[in-house]
Amino acid sequence: MSEVIGIGLMGVGTVGSGVVKLLQANEDQIAQRAGGRVVIRKVLERDAEKLRVLGLTDVGTDCWQDLLEDPEIQIIVELLGGIEPARTYLVEALRKGKHVVTANKDLVAAHGRDLFEAAAATSSDLYFEASVGGGIPVIRVLKESLAANRIEAVIGIVNGTTNYILTRMGNEGIDFETALSAAQAAGYAEADPSADVEGLDAARKIAILASIAFNTRITPDNVFVEGITRVTPQDISYAQELGYVIKLLAIAREQDEVEVRVHPALLPKSHPLASVQGVFNAIFVQGDAVGETMFYGQGAGQMPTASAVVGDVMEIVHNLNSNSTGRFSCTCFYEKKIRPKGQFHSKYYVRLVVRDQPGVLASIAGVFGNHRVSLESVIQKRTLSVSGFSMAELVLVTHEVEEQDVQDALAVIRGLSIVGSVENVIRVEGGGRD
Numbered sequence: 044m045s046e047v048i049g050i051g052l053m054g055v056g057t058v059g060s061g062v063v064k065l066l067q068a069n070e071d072q073i074a075q076r077a078g079g080r081v082v083i084r085k086v087l088e089r090d091a092e093k094l095r096v097l098g099l100t101d102v103g104t105d106c107w108q109d110l111l112e113d114p115e116i117q118i119i120v121e122l123l124g125g126i127e128p129a130r131t132y133l134v135e136a137l138r139k140g141k142h143v144v145t146a147n148k149d150l151v152a153a154h155g156r157d158l159f160e161a162a163a164a165t166s167s168d169l170y171f172e173a174s175v176g177g178g179i180p181v182i183r184v185l186k187e188s189l190a191a192n193r194i195e196a197v198i199g200i201v202n203g204t205t206n207y208i209l210t211r212m213g214n215e216g217i218d219f220e221t222a223l224s225a226a227q228a229a230g231y232a233e234a235d236p237s238a239d240v241e242g243l244d245a246a247r248k249i250a251i252l253a254s255i256a257f258n259t260r261i262t263p264d265n266v267f268v269e270g271i272t273r274v275t276p277q278d279i280s281y282a283q284e285l286g287y288v289i290k291l292l293a294i295a296r297e298q299d300e301v302e303v304r305v306h307p308a309l310l311p312k313s314h315p316l317a318s319v320q321g322v323f324n325a326i327f328v329q330g331d332a333v334g335e336t337m338f339y340g341q342g343a344g345q346m347p348t349a350s351a352v353v354g355d356v357m358e359i360v361h362n363l364n365s366n367s368t369g370r371f372s373c374t375c376f377y378e379k380k381i382r383p384k385g386q387f388h389s390k391y392y393v394r395l396v397v398r399d400q401p402g403v404l405a406s407i408a409g410v411f412g413n414h415r416v417s418l419e420s421v422i423q424k425r426t427l428s429v430s431g432f433s434m435a436e437l438v439l440v441t442h443e444v445e446e447q448d449v450q451d452a453l454a455v456i457r458g459l460s461i462v463g464s465v466e467n468v469i470r471v472e473g474g475g476r477d
Contacts, residue, residue: 047081049082050081052083053086064346066353078360084102117142119132119143124147137169142168142362142363144355145171146171148247148248152251156260160373166369168359168362170358172354176201177342178347189333194256198292199245200325201342202248203322203342204236204239208225208232209289210320211226231322245268252326253295266304267306268304268306274307275466281392282309287312290310302386307469322343324341386446388444388446389446390419391469391471392469397461403435407437407439410452419441421438
């Protein structure tokens with residue numbers, strides 16, 4: 044077994060404390076499998092109580108340069124979160140020849156170029172498995188196991204909070220606000236849940252996965268994002284009647300151009316992702332050689348995420364032992380065109396409230412037809428009275444069409460006197476119904 048490998052740990056919050064616990068609990072096994080004993084040399088943490096609870100008081104510091112200047116520290120593990128000061132710390136660490144493990148999806152998604160350039164300059168390792176999917180091993184699979192494939196699509200449920208909310212709404216018929224409150228009470232949603240429910244967290248994760256899958260740099264700015272706040276119990280119920288479930292999907296595809304998007308979608312009950320419940324995540328990958336594969340597990344949480352972090356540390360120890368650091372540099376060697384939103388192709392679920400009178404459906408179908416949108420099915424659901432008028436709720440599902448054509452048709456439909464409101468528009472993914 045090789046000499047002791049020293050790590051500098053930045054942050055001992057939820058995940059950081061999990062990393063400490065895992066290194067302590069499985070110390071001997073980790074040493075045998077990694078080929079070296081991993082020892083925490085210094086911890087960047089201002090909270091003395093956190094250090095005390097973990098038995099790390101003697102190695103605590105509030106100066107980040109202490110970790111970079113320590114010659115006994117070969118690996119920096121960053122678990123601070125956020126862009127700054129984490130970006131500055133890690134770029135400087137890599138420039139000094141330190142190897143880096145991070146779980147920071149925000150930083151990797153937005154500033155991966157800076158990190159990889161700094162790593163390449165010193166042949167340092169940069170690993171970030173825990174930045175997407177918690178304990179699900181998908182990044183290394185894309186980089187290594189599926190490297191011979193031309194990846195055609197990556198589709199995932201990559202945010203446990205929104206999946207929990209939609210699962211509760213579907214199983215119990217409750218509305219979004221009630222399900223969100225339940226998620227917060229259970230500790231699955233933050234006091235400010237906007238990053239989750241507006242799709243921003245999922246956008247950062249799919250930007251990372253798409254960059255690896257398609258060998259081109261994708262940032263969160265390239266991702267079309269739409270959250271789940273407008274999904275209602277009615278939408279979920281109607282989707283179920285039609286043979287679908289509603290999920291917040293992170294979708295990346297390459298067909299001549301790369302398209303990357305996050306939005307609610309109707310997914311056939313027969314699709315492998317449709318059965319993913321609660322806070323679990325799953326990532327579906329389609330490659331030209333491997334075909335269809337799916338990776339499933341806990342996408343967040345203290346110990347699942349710590350598992351991915353420590354796995355990366357062990358991989359770097361292997362690389363140090365074999366003098367093979369810097370093997371996996373940035374794979375973004377192409378500059379591929381990003382498909383604009385208006386050119387996405389999908390089927391669409393549209394829920395309307397319209398006047399309950401003859402000729403209405405023909406008028407609406409005519410507008411869709413004038414914009415090259417054909418309808419697969421039309422169902423009248425319920426009648427209601429609005430401001431003294433008898434109104435009907437219509438649920439339409441289109442054939443696969445271009446996004447811009449649907450939006451142009453809806454702009455005209457919203458202006459019709461016979462239309463009370465366009466209640467919701469949700470894309471339909473995954474082929475036919477169950």
